Amino acid sequence: MRTLKVALLGCGVVGTEVARIMTTDAADLAARIGAPVELAGVAVRRANRPRPGIPDHLITTDAAELVKRGDIDVVIEVIGGIEPARSLILSAFDNGASVVSANKALLAADGAALHGAAAKAGVDLYYEAAVAGAIPLIRPLRESLAGDKVNRVLGIVNGTTNFILDKMDSTGAGYSEALEEATALGYAEADPTADVEGFDAAAKAAILAGIAFHSRVTAENVFREGITEVTAADIASAKAMNSVVKLLAICERSTAADGTESVTARVHPAMIPLTHPLANVRGAYNAVFVEADAAGQLMFYGPGAGGAPTASAVLGDLVAVCRNKLGGATGPGESAYAQLTVNPMDDVVTRYHVSLDVADKAGVLAQVATVFAEHGVSIDTVRQQGREGDASLVVVTHRATDAALSATVSELRTLDNVRGVASIMRVEGE
Known part of the structure; x- marks a missing residue:
């Protein structure tokens, strides 16, 4: 049986692990696939870096030429970003190669076009x-x-944001201290913006929502808030409620009164009760909770990043794609038949934890409660603590739309007795 040839685009932390496992476990991979697989080329930006275990003759800086080779069966793309990754993947399709990618940003931005190109070429995109x-x-x-x-x-x-929030919860550290430790341990990049501002999680939420709801969802459809504004006071308030703060990706299906279905996708920090399975996900680990009609509640847990764990997922896809190649078939492509509308964040219904700095005098609580009532936001609990003429007022609401809560907060900011809105956090998982 012929040898299947693989081109690897990118040889960083993940790419290096992919190349290593393809070499050390070559016999096992061949047995699982039903044919040998050969690493036929590795595209990198700088050819002169030492890459132990990868023969020099496989290294090239010309990724475009590598994917155009007519003998390449599968292209593995682990370079990330939008370009040149998109152009290289499309070129691979045009030349008959299937693609295995780890590129969340590209798939969240342009997944529909990539799936369409793969289907047209009769190849796989995993x-x-x-x-x-x-x-x-x-x-x-x-x-x-x-x-x-x-x-x-x-x-x-x-994993980066979960590590930071977990440190803030378990040690009492502030955001800056926890971020500094995450950076020192290698969990956070030198520029952590994509993680701490929620861009990374939003891209993943778009991919998950698209698959789960058989609809096209892009990163632009996902409401996004990061964790940079989460304070030690927020963490303490969560503890007082027997909760923890987590950065959550939430994708939901909803049904209107007339039976019309739609979806929402959002990423933001939220308080979740200690009784929820996600509350006990510590450190840099990931976990995803899925709720389905027949299957009920399912939870998937494990390391969400790193060279070896990510390479494991890449190689699992490689085995599947190679099997399809040998069988002359392709695996599942895009499923967007439902074409459900993605609703704006204003329509999302959840509970809220609102912390206000107010004047410590009679009538303030009644005034605040009136504003909530006027906007149709029902109050569940109130906690007030005085401090030298001012007071901290914490309000936890019943379920309300995000639009109603936003209007409430906007009016609260205009009140003379409200010194400021210290924080707003959603309450999920109950």
Whole structure:
């Protein structure tokens, strides 16, 4: 049987692990696939760096030429970003190669076009490694639950932010201190913006929502808030409620009174009760909670990043794609038949934790409560603590729309007795 040839685009932390495992486990991979696989070329930006275990003759700086080779069966793309990754993937399709990608940003921005190009060329596009590292998640949603109706996907999909929030909770550290430790340990990049501002999680949420709800969802459709404004006071308030703060990716299906279905996708910090399974996800780990009609509640947990875990997901896709190549078939492509509308954040209904700095005098609480009532936001609990003429007022609401809460907060800011709105955090998972 012929040898299947693989081109690797990118040889950083993940790419190096992919190349290593392809070499050391070559016999096992061949047995699982049914034919040998050969690393035929590795595209890098700088050829003169030492790459132990990778023969020099495989290294090239011309990725465009590598993917055009007519003998390449599968291209593995782990360079990230939008370009040149998109052009290289499209070129691979044009030249008959299937693609395995870990590129969440590209798939969240242009997944529909990539799926269309793959289908036109009669090849595969697999991307298990794009969301939650080693955790099998894309395939269960795309295949195992294909006969079920998924209603909600709720998860921690960014290890960096989970590490930071976990440190703030367990040690009392402030955000800056926790970020500094995450950077020192290698969990956070030198520029942590994509993680701490929620861009990374939003891209993953778009991919998950698209697969779960059989609709086209892009990163632009995902409401996004990061964790940079989370304070030690927020962490303490969560503890007082027997909760923890997590950066959550939440994708939900909803049904209107007339039976029309739609979806929402959002990423933001939220308080979740200690009784929820996600509350106990510590450190840099990821976990995703899936709720479906027939399957009920499912949870997927494990390391969400790192060279070896991500390489595991890449190689799982490689085995599947190579099997398809040998069988003359392709695996599941895009499923967007439902074409559900993605609702704006204003329509989302949840509970809220609102912390206000107010004047410590009679009538203030009644005035604040009136504003909530006027905007249709029902109050569940109130906690007030005085301090030298001012007071901290914490209000936890019943379920309300985000639009109603926003209008409430806007009016509260105009009150003379409200010194400021210290924080607003959503309450989920109850």
